[in-house]
Amino acid sequence: MQTLxxxxxxxxxxxxxxxxxxxxxxxxxSGNNGVGKTNLLDAVYYLCFTKSYxxxxxxxxxxxxxxxxxxEGIFATEAEMERTAIVWKxxxxxxxxxxxxxxxxxxxxxxxxxxxxxxxxxxLVNGGSTIRRKxxxxxxxxxxxxxxxxxxxxQKVLEQKNALLKQxxxxxxxxxxxxxxxxxxxxYGGYLMQQRQQISSRIPEMxxxxxxxxxxxxxxxxxxxxxxxxxxxxxxxxFRYNRRRDIEAKRCTAGLxxxxxxxxxxxxxxxxxxxxxxxxxxxxxxKLSQLETLxxxxxxxxxxxxxIFEKLDMHRLQRLFGVLSQLxxxxxxxxxxxAEDMRQALAPHFEDIISIAL
Numbered sequence: 001m002q003t004l005x006x007x008x009x010x011x012x013x014x015x016x017x018x019x020x021x022x023x024x025x026x027x028x029x030s031g032n033n034g035v036g037k038t039n040l041l042d043a044v045y046y047l048c049f050t051k052s053y054x055x056x057x058x059x060x061x062x063x064x065x066x067x068x069x070x071x072e073g074i075f076a077t078e079a080e081m082e083r084t085a086i087v088w089k090x091x092x093x094x095x096x097x098x099x100x101x102x103x104x105x106x107x108x109x110x111x112x113x114x115x116x117x118x119x120x121x122x123x124l125v126n127g128g129s130t131i132r133r134k135x136x137x138x139x140x141x142x143x144x145x146x147x148x149x150x151x152x153x154x155q156k157v158l159e160q161k162n163a164l165l166k167q168x169x170x171x172x173x174x175x176x177x178x179x180x181x182x183x184x185x186x187x188y189g190g191y192l193m194q195q196r197q198q199i200s201s202r203i204p205e206m207x208x209x210x211x212x213x214x215x216x217x218x219x220x221x222x223x224x225x226x227x228x229x230x231x232x233x234x235x236x237x238x239f240r241y242n243r244r245r246d247i248e249a250k251r252c253t254a255g256l257x258x259x260x261x262x263x264x265x266x267x268x269x270x271x272x273x274x275x276x277x278x279x280x281x282x283x284x285x286x287k288l289s290q291l292e293t294l295x296x297x298x299x300x301x302x303x304x305x306x307x308i309f310e311k312l313d314m315h316r317l318q319r320l321f322g323v324l325s326q327l328x329x330x331x332x333x334x335x336x337x338x339a340e341d342m343r344q345a346l347a348p349h350f351e352d353i354i355s356i357a358l
Contacts, residue, residue, distance in 0.1 A: 001300055002075040002082065002112070003331050004044060010070040011063040013039040024354035026332045026346055030339035031358030037335035040358075041116070041304045044333055047073040047084055048114040048302065050095060050105050058088050075112065084112075106148055113142050113294055113301040117287050117308060124286060125279045126271050129260035136261060139290045140195050143297050147195050154188035157181055158252055165250045175243070182239035189256040190232035199293070200225035200261065206289035207282065214288075214312075214319050215281040222264040223286075228254055280311055284320060288327075295328040305334035309341060317345060325349040 005023045009015040014036045029037050038054070045053045046061075055061055062069050068089025075082045087094045095102040102108050123131050141148035161181040164174055204223045212218050229238050235255070242254045263270035263282060270282060294301050303324065312320060324332060332350075336342050339355055346353055 001330055002077050004047070004302065005074045005076045005081075007040075007043060007047065007074075008070075008072040009040075009043055010072075011066040012043055012061060012069040012071055013063060015039065016063060020356055022331075022333070022354060022356070024331075025329075025352035026334070026350045027354050027356060028339065028342040028346065029333065029335045029356045029358065030337065030342065032337060035358040037358055038118070038306050040356075041306050041333055041335060043071050044073075044302060045114050045116055045304060046071055046086065048112040049109060050086060050093070053116045053118070053304075058091075058093070061088065106145065106152070109148065110142055110145055110299070113299045114304055115287060115291055115294075115301040116304040116306065117284065117311070118304075118306040119311060121287075122279060122283055125263060125274075125283055129258070132261045133257070133259060135286070135290075136196060136199065139293060140199060142294055142299065142301075144195065147192065150188045150191045154185060154192060154256060157184045157188065158255070158257060161185070161246075162251050165246055165252070178243060178246075179240075182236060182243075185239060185252075185255060186235040189235050192256050193227060193229075193232040193235070196225060196256075196259070197227070202293070203261075203286075203289055206292055207285045210285035210288040210292075210323065211281055213323050214284050214316050215278070216315065216319065219278070220266045221270075221282060221285075222267075224262045224264060226260045226262055228256060228259050277313075277316075281316065284312070284316075288323065291327060291329070300328045300330040302330050303332040303334075305332065307335055309336045309345075314345070318348070321346060321349040 003023070003025075006019060006021050008017075008019040010017050020040065029040055031037055042053050042055075052058075052061055068087065070085065070087045072083065072085040075084065083098055085096050093105075095105060095108055097108065097111075124135055137147075137151055141151060161178065164177060164181070167174070200223070204221075207223055208218075208221050211221055229235055238254055239252075242252075245253050265274045265278065270279065274282070291301060291303070308320070309317065334342065339357060343353070343355070
């Protein structure tokens, strides 16, 4: 199992140039607010996924006044070492692995996996369907490269269809092209739906299991997949049925990009009927279900815990560390303002700990 031995940041966010040694099971990062703790976690995430967890625009990752950034990581086992470097400059991104240029990013994604738990993740419970789709898509893309390829294909065709629907004028002359797009969406979407159905049949039990571990009590929790149609075979009929509506709305109004997963507590919506403590516990349970799924596939992720002390009370925090110490975890990176608080909380569960003070 590879671990991240070191990471070097050049012109990334608030770092001009800084190298961090992180050759331990647990890396505890401490420092005042605003010194770059979260930026360091995000750099580790970037090494795994070639994108930021927090920033959608690459220019926002560049240090102010500079024209690009570089992140380099050394991953290692007892037998071998692997050097990964990602450079973004003037709108272009290059990735090299052991000094060999990687032509397709999708060939690299999945090689290293990571799981972030950050303060804004509570929107996975409180927010709209887009956030939960992104969570499920991210899990399945890490677990299955074919899912990622189908998802990218679906998104590309969806973008083309929406561009056509937005064109001014009488669109009926373009209906044959709409039919082509809908057939392609149904083809890509059929595979996506099958994979979503499979993971959705397993997630509820995992969430209930980890919720009980973290909260210390058993509650009636469910995660319900709200598919756009009952079966993948019905997708093409859905797109055809909605064609007039799509033309009027000037966008594709139904499909895999509108699906959701409803979180329920005692049969009622979680976002309106759960306490803050219950919401935080189910959020952690969802993330641990992601961890369990990836670990079962031999893809032990790096765990990234951003300000976890602010998210959970000490009882839940101790239960979380207890669970993580028993699971197949590659490495844990975590941030907090006080190093001593982390040391005391981690000591009962982990021995191999390194501290980084910013």
